[in-house]
Amino acid sequence: MIGQTAPRKQKGVKMRLLGRMVMLALLALANTGPASAQQATPPELALWRLDCGEIVINQYGAFFSDTYQYPAGPKTVVGSCYLIRHGDRYMLWDTGLTDALIGGGFSNAQQTLSLRRSLVDQLREIGVRPEQIEIIGISHWHFDHTGQARHFPQARLLMGAGDLELLRLPSPPDADSAEALAHWLTGDGKVQALTADHDVFGDGRVMLLKTPGHTPGHNALLVRLASGPVLLTGDIYHFTEQVENRGVPPFNHDRADSLASMDRFDRIARNLGARVIIQHEAADVAKLPPFPEAAR
Numbered sequence: 001m002i003g004q005t006a007p008r009k010q011k012g013v014k015m016r017l018l019g020r021m022v023m024l025a026l027l028a029l030a031n032t033g034p035a036s037a038q039q040a041t042p043p044e045l046a047l048w049r050l051d052c053g054e055i056v057i058n059q060y061g062a063f064f065s066d067t068y069q070y071p072a073g074p075k076t077v078v079g080s081c082y083l084i085r086h087g088d089r090y091m092l093w094d095t096g097l098t099d100a101l102i103g104g105g106f107s108n109a110q111q112t113l114s115l116r117r118s119l120v121d122q123l124r125e126i127g128v129r130p131e132q133i134e135i136i137g138i139s140h141w142h143f144d145h146t147g148q149a150r151h152f153p154q155a156r157l158l159m160g161a162g163d164l165e166l167l168r169l170p171s172p173p174d175a176d177s178a179e180a181l182a183h184w185l186t187g188d189g190k191v192q193a194l195t196a197d198h199d200v201f202g203d204g205r206v207m208l209l210k211t212p213g214h215t216p217g218h219n220a221l222l223v224r225l226a227s228g229p230v231l232l233t234g235d236i237y238h239f240t241e242q243v244e245n246r247g248v249p250p251f252n253h254d255r256a257d258s259l260a261s262m263d264r265f266d267r268i269a270r271n272l273g274a275r276v277i278i279q280h281e282a283a284d285v286a287k288l289p290p291f292p293e294a295a296r
């Protein structure tokens with residue numbers, strides 16, 4: 001008798017499992033209806049370019065090439081930041097020069113920095129409040145990319161782990177950047193330290209691309225708009241000539257990584273047929289619609 005009860009129980013368990021599997025299969029079938037209809041219209045993506053300052057580099061040649069490639073003398077580059085809207089979610093890409101420069105500016109032997117308009121002010125023009133920014137992606141730790149982050153303390157910071165480590169050192173390489181990101185570096189703000197490519201919204205349409213070299217934790221950004229993919233360089237390149245002649249600034253963290261990241265970036269651009277925006281190159285920033293228009 002004891003011997004017979006075991007198989008019967010097993011049979012019962014099997015029947016219940018079979019029943020559950022049929023239920024799951026039916027549920028899966030049911031889900032292909034309205035759910036797949038929802039998936040067919042993904043959240044709309046929009047991309048705004050924002051003015052994040054101007055930088056005059058006094059010694060262009062010495063500053064941007066470790067092979068004596070560029071002439072001496074001044075060179076003007078722009079600072080640019082970007083707002084991405086994914087459905088009703090907002091992300092900032094880079095936060096530019098500090099808004100303490102507005103109305104003043106700053107000069108030293110190396111460079112002159114200026115800023116006309118803050119990020120918060122530009123967002124206001126398109127009806128976006130600072131507290132609506134859910135995510136801040138920072139390409140790298142340099143001060144001209146971190147300056148206005150403090151206005152978005154609720155946002156989750158996405159940044160390369162190598163760059164976060166540098167800013168957390170007792171003597172960080174850039175005290176201004178460490179101060180601008182202090183809220184996140186000290187553990188108050190939400191931080192995601194990246195060691196690989198990162199899919200921001202989980203649908204592959206906004207990707208941080210691991211591109212070390214300029215700094216150890218540098219990232220570029222891919223935004224796959226309905227009108228076509230856009231690639232934002234971070235500082236893999238600072239201006240157009242560098243794409244052709246591979247000028248590597250002497251202050252880059254690692255020369256070999258810099259060249260490898262240029263190569264990877266160029267291949268992605270070619271393979272996707274992407275619009276490349278060198279963030280410090282005025283001619284490239286102008287490829288996107290003028291603010292307050294957005295690319296979609």
Ligand SMILES: [Zn+2]
Pocket residue numbers: 142144145235280
């Ligand atoms: Zn820069």
